[in-house]
Amino acid sequence: MNDTEDKPDINHLDHPADIADRLQEIPVEDAVSVIRELPTETASEVLSELDEDVAAGITAQMTPEEIGELLEEMPHDEAADIAAELPPEQRYEVLSHIDPEESAQVAELMRYPEDSAGGIMSDEFIVLPDDITIEEALKRVRQDEDADEDIEGVSYIYVRDRNNKLAGVVTIRDLVFRHPKRMIRDILKPDVQYVRVDDDQEKVARIFQQYHFMALPVIESDGRLVGMVEANQVIDIIQEEATEDMQLMVGLSGEENTFTPWNKAIYKRLPWLYVNLATAFLAAAVVGLFEGTIARWTTLAVFLPIVAGQGGNAGMQTLTVIIRGMALGEIEGKAGRKALFKESMLGLLNGLAVGLVVGIIGYAWKGSFLLGIVVSIAMFLNMFAAALSGVMIPFFLKSLKIDPALASSIFLTTVTDVAGFFFFLGIAAIAMGMVGM
């Protein structure tokens, strides 16, 4: 690919998020040269909009000076995210090229784990002391605004007391429409809901979802206000968490996306495929127990995929509802028992409905009434087992403090395969003994 083929796509007047999208589709070398040609401010915004893996690929080909220049333009929290992905030796060199005060603030934010409230918060917000007048407050807000035009989405302004602790919140409107000589402490709304720096981002997202806040303050363990999280940032977190759940279920890393290079993805996928293999051998061993039975009646082998496939699908339906319900905070207290009841009912009824049909088709296809009965009962039992394990596997993982989604579909199909084959071949063996086959 040559330059003239790719470059015309990128217009520096486009929104940085759109430029970032297009850079993700072209070779890294070309992306680097596009970034170098963009105005610094745009380039910096583009870099922070890029997928993590792609951004890391691009910075790997830039000098510490160049990276430093871009980080300096970014909000501190975004600079901290990029810097955290750099190899340690490069990281310190990059930070040494940034204005020391900025660099200290970036380093400060890097202390927090990526998926904690501290890791996602912004440190750019307005905070006012509680012992000034509204008039004075407006003056400070105005100065702050001149310093940073980004702080305009939300109209909440936090208030600290003389110990630097979060004392309350006021809105710009309060400042504009109330008497200018009143003290901030007299007009603030106390009892602001907040999160702590070490709260998990999933908890933060849950609070936004439950109470529909536009922003939440973040405090340190000593009560100091150190940052804020806004609703628009939470959108990304919620997408991340949903991606994680979907991926963990099937044995992916939880962090893979379309841009993850295959040589990175394979290290996460292959181990779970081996786990799945081990569980598949478990199911095979159950079939192995009944090799003699199958040798006497080969048609049984034909029905193995039906028993396993139906159990697996029904179980996945239950599992998906439960794991999603847990992620959304639906399943708490008595809701857990309610869910078990509902899924058991569905297991029994779907088991009856499917078992009956499978039995009839089995009889019609192979002309054996015995086969119809056996596959019917096995299917019914397996669908019920699928429902129970679809509820119990995530609860069990959760009780071990493991993410309830983790490899849950692998564990589920183990149960439905093992139980399904055991029911089907076991009942067949008994029935064959009874009729003297």
Next chain:
Amino acid sequence: MNDTEDKPDINHLDHPADIADRLQEIPVEDAVSVIRELPTETASEVLSELDEDVAAGITAQMTPEEIGELLEEMPHDEAADIAAELPPEQRYEVLSHIDPEESAQVAELMRYPEDSAGGIMSDEFIVLPDDITIEEALKRVRQDEDADEDIEGVSYIYVRDRNNKLAGVVTIRDLVFRHPKRMIRDILKPDVQYVRVDDDQEKVARIFQQYHFMALPVIESDGRLVGMVEANQVIDIIQEEATEDMQLMVGLSGEENTFTPWNKAIYKRLPWLYVNLATAFLAAAVVGLFEGTIARWTTLAVFLPIVAGQGGNAGMQTLTVIIRGMALGEIEGKAGRKALFKESMLGLLNGLAVGLVVGIIGYAWKGSFLLGIVVSIAMFLNMFAAALSGVMIPFFLKSLKIDPALASSIFLTTVTDVAGFFFFLGIAAIAMGMVGM
């Protein structure tokens, strides 16, 4: 369960969202009596926080007057959502109990489909004409504020021209810190990004995610500003869309949750289980083709679940990455081909890695070199087929304008079962012929 057991849980000083959570865990009759005892404003907020199914169960036991009283307290968009769930006859009676002006506004919002921008927007926002001064604007904002204290999260104020079309946006700060005699039209920021009433909510969510807005105006087809969507509302939509994708994949409705009654869930789940059954019979038919082969070598039956299970799991990994990538807008333009390349590579390499191990274990377990070779090759081919179909199934569904997630795991396991059994038993039959088994 008696009253004294449940009632003490509910404290009307709690946040309505928390009260709603607890009402979802108790019998509907008890929930209705709790709602009746709450102050009207709280009761109204609780009702709009409830899960749709639970809310419908509760309103079914209330009189139109009671429901009307609660709807009157709600923001119009939330009242519209509740009213839309009422049976039509009851709906008109309820609306007739509401102040006619309010009722008209609610009815207006009910015209828009539930999952469109019009269906999710709020009609409570401040709009200023462009031909007034800042001084006059501030006066109007102040009056608006007195009328509705809810409009305080976002500091965006939209501006309309003399034809009522969206002309731009100003912030509260602009009004406060600029010269009071300047005209709004001279300070507004034009070229505001907006959505149209009939845009799908998924598109709206995508725009918020891409550009990190705090709010977006919604316009009618004639350019009139009719509502706004805020980032905190988008959080719910994103959760809904993620739930939908996860559920559709395994043959659920996309709208089921822990609170969906079993007798409603079964109508959605059972049809897909029957679809899965039909595809399972397809896989069984492939095994049926080789019944003679299995009769001669029963051990083959033991390896059926391994071939199918591994293909299914590997395919689900690919499918999950692709469907999620589509939902997040990652897979567009050249990214689709990149994804196919990546997944093919992973299919080949994981296929080699797993095929080899399965072959060795097969040989070690059953002492047959032939079995090891056959299962090894079949596994390799099936893992590659799994990767290809994991990419191609969602692209195929999308090209038919069907949701790419719809029942995709059912289709995928059909491919991996059918292809896996065909490779495995077919190669076995050929190999057995060659060695004269």
